[in-house]
Amino acid sequence: DAKTTQPPSMDCAEGRAANLPCNHSTISGNEYVYWYRQIHSQGPQYIIHGLKNNETNEMASLIITEDRKSSTLILPHATLRDTAVYYCIGKRRGSGYALNFGKGTSLLVTP
């Protein structure tokens, strides 16, 4: 599975869009990009995943560059409850069952 790189921390003002970047320059063609988040003292929560097309759901949008070497998770209107650690994970089908969470990005949404 590709190694992913994320900034350790970011700030965002409440009501603004939060754009969380992730680099995965060694990603392979059949490798998905997953995003999870973990609010303090809770278990991780699945957000979204994608392969090469942009994806959107009720929580967020995932924008994957054409070369697939990086992606951005977008929370369109961040709220205080979005303060959490966000994990970007590369996962190739057939490479086993473990998800490598890494350290993620700690997002602080401020009033």
Added chain:
Amino acid sequence: GAGVSQTPSNKVTEKGKYVELRCDPISGHTALYWYRQSLGQGPEFLIYFQGTGAADDSGLPNDRFFAVRPEGSVSTLKIQRTERGDSAVYLCASSLTRQEGAGELFFGEGSRLTVL
């Protein structure tokens, strides 16, 4: 319940003691995972069950750690001769899919283990 349930939520034990942590997955989920999270780190994979069998136990750190899922639903993580380094939050997750690395995992809130 609607989500993954883990008990106890907190466990304090002494070095050398035996500990059991329980996970009750979402009804109908055949896949079950155990992860461990140390302070300031992301969760680390321990073991994966598909039904009653452990399909991947490559993340278990040593033979003091063992997990079972005898009826394909509830799972118990067992730690023998606990050490201070075992202190962590132990997370359980379940999912519908049996495909490797695919699908959405639903996590419980974890069991915080402290070994004195």
